[in-house]
Amino acid sequence: MRLSAQQQIRQYTVFYKGDDIGRMSLTQIKNGDELSIKITSNINMRLLMTVKVNVAEESFYIKDRLMHSSVLRKVNGKQKANKQTDYSNNIYKLTSEGKTSMLNEGMISYNLTNCI
Secondary structure (H helix, E strand, O other): OOOOOEEEEEEEEEEEOOEEEEEEEEEEEEEOOEEEEEEEEEEEEEOOOEEEEEEEEEEEEEOOEEEEEEEEEEEOOEEEEEEEEEEEOOEEEEEEOOEEEEEOOOOOOOOHHHHO
16 A cells, blocks of 8 residues: 655744744655655844844655755855755765765764754
8 A cells, every 4th residue: 555645834933022033934745654854944133234044954764764964054145054964875974064074873863853
């Protein structure tokens, strides 16, 4: 028996000191043993100057094992974080700001995206 993919989308309004400052979206797609999660947020607020923060985080799991994750964060249009984690050949490859390292971790089964 084959099950079709199940998708959940949640939209949130972000408030700071009672003011509506942006939106956050959470999309989760489950298809058998595969799980894909994406979180995006767009925040605009004024402190001493206007600050715009855009974040996109994605994770992909197979049988509860993290296979890929990425984080891209921009503040006022400037990239502040660009990180990826990929699992292959029993090793996690970490790429951060263009630099690569290896993590010999047996299994990563969660990160921020599936803690929400």
